[in-house]
Amino acid sequence: MGKGRLIVISGPSGAGKGTICEELFKDENVVFSVSMTTRAPREGEVDGREYFFVTEKEFIENIENGGFLEHAQTFGNYYGTPKAAVLEQMELGRDVILDIDTKGARQVREIYPESVLIFVLPPSMEELKRRITGRGSEKEEDIKIRLGEAVHEMSLAVNYDYCIINDDLDEAVGAVKSIIAAEHHRYDEEMDAMIQRYKEEK
């Protein structure tokens, strides 16, 4: 089986990352990472399931100890991906998916260079507008801002290993699965050990 891979999925709001990830998690060897946060738990949220809920002091200590693959502050709260939990899953042979933005992806790549970066694009501007607008009765101005943010995010796709245009959900999911399967065939320590054995047995 071998070690699991760390897969980072980014894409603008409206690209359909969430739906793709849900499909991927149907495979029991593909898991998501539980983030750590300083925000208060909401009704029904369980510590260790939705998030690991910690104090700001604990969070900052974890930053100082190099305990995050990536972290960020949003609306006064900290959010981060704990490194140990992710690496542990990978040691068990599971692929870990991180659904994070371009800033987070850059941090992950720095800390764990073997991570696989996938960017999901909406199929067209019309579809992106439809998906952003369709989420609720948002104001014209808000939609314009979100569209601008989406296009800015997309301009950073060039830094990713792979790009998927989410036109058809099945195809997009199939593409991510192919990428994960391919990444399991990268030359790694296991291959190296195997070739060493060949040399010795010769």
Next chain:
Amino acid sequence: MGKGRLIVISGPSGAGKGTICEELFKDENVVFSVSMTTRAPREGEVDGREYFFVTEKEFIENIENGGFLEHAQTFGNYYGTPKAAVLEQMELGRDVILDIDTKGARQVREIYPESVLIFVLPPSMEELKRRITGRGSEKEEDIKIRLGEAVHEMSLAVNYDYCIINDDLDEAVGAVKSIIAAEHHRYDEEMDAMIQRYKEEK
């Protein structure tokens, strides 16, 4: 659809590359490249099908014109992969497979850096010996030489993008197909053009 990819497959004699390639060619969008050679055609061989048969003068002119993705001299004859024919197939959206050795692969990577290098390994030393021996009534000494060559080739797998252990044919073919599918999702000029359009339409 997009442009086809250039896939280089290497592996020691006995790894089972040939059988894998045969399976891949069942997909009409996956083609092999017809090599050019200075050796004389054998009974039943057709120019442009098995090989492009040329004179030594023509072959050397083609080398001088940078017309090869790779070429080598074996037992006094030249063999090479003509660049133009391969690029033409790729423009038509077809993936081109080159079944060549590690020396050829290195040349291809230099001339066409976007090429995808896959190394096929036999599942075990016993199986490699069995496959090498099984080919005919070869002498002990010849088998030893071929085994040594095979292990030397394998030690160069580290330079490849992907490695596949050919334990089960279906799995090995599936792995190559996943790799090709994944490689079609690399960020390329088409992605770039799409993102440019998003920026303009914003």
